[in-house]
Amino acid sequence: MARIVAGVGCSHVPAIGAAIDLGKTKEDYWKGVFEGFERSKQIMAEINPDIVIEVYNDHGTAFSLQYIPTFSLGVAAEFQPADEGWGPRKVPVVKGDPEFAWHLVESLILNEFDMTIINEMEVDHGLTVPLSLMFGQKDAWPCPVIPLCVNVVTYPPPTGKRCYALGKAIRKAVESYPKDLRVAVFGTGGMSHQIHGERCGLINKAFDKSFLDRLTSDPEGLAKMPHMEYVREAGAEGIEMVMWLIMRGALGDNVEEVYRFYHVPASNTAVGNIILKSKS
């Protein structure tokens, strides 16, 4: 039987990817960011998952405004890094696992989560930056990655409560897979940031700390937070944090916080990373 062994919350700031790709990680501006992820990489190497389900949002890259799926899941054998205007990141192709991904799709839809199915997709910084941060710069990613996209671009995004429930459904889906796989779930995006309008640059450290605390202590309550509170308190693009609740829901009721790292700034954004393990 497959089981979920860890959950990761991680920002996916594109400038972090650029700093890695351009060899700037030791520069004064960036070293505070990257030092914090050294320990994350060690912990991930110890956890050594067989497969990652990575929850992220496409940033107007694979999805135009023609179709806007709320929840979608990639079932392809591979996903190429996208050209977001600077040329594609020079990172390894993301290998999927069609058999496992289709199992997730079937289980989720039959458990009343109506996923959109993606047969072909390029992946942007939202997916590749957390892989770089958790696994380092590799010739190949250490395991297959299943992309799970959430619309947080066009309003309304799914509610926190719905995201949390999707996480619980993912747990059921994973546990009904016959192969013995150790699965990690990533929730990405955030933390507080706003990258448009006159209010851009907004950071709210108190909000972010409380969000990280409540992932462990009060996920049910956290899942009830309305969109308005994210947008007002954590910046318009802080809404990405609803995706962390999918990861949290997938871990079951009781979790243990293994690692936390928080740093301001990376470009316009507060960077957060948390690693959780299921206790039960």
Place this chain on the structure above:
Amino acid sequence: MNRSEDYADIPGTYLFDKKACAQGYNLNNFCMSLMKEENRKAFLADNAAYLDRYKLTAAQRQAVLDRNWLGIIQNGGNIYYVSKLGATCGLSFEDMAASMAGTTKEKYRGMMIGGGRSIEGNRSKAQQAAEKGKS
């Protein structure tokens, strides 16, 4: 409720809602076309001719020609699509943010290194107006 109208009180924020999505549909499609190198070259070679391919409003077209990032957002641009235009012009999210905040990149970066724009005083237009009335 979380209707998009309820967000109007948040200052300096343009929610990408039903109104913006409809208003910006062609504008965001234009931006997305710049994910292809050949299109970036064509756009940079002749902005106006390239923009003729897309049915933009006069205000959208002018905002693009002027690289008026705030104006692009106010006319239905979504920052994630707009970032493709930014990249084509050699700009990062940080560059565009500084422009939208009405400041220089150096000052903007300084603010971010100092902990970012504070949430205090930036939650609500109504609250800002009340504070202004007091002083």
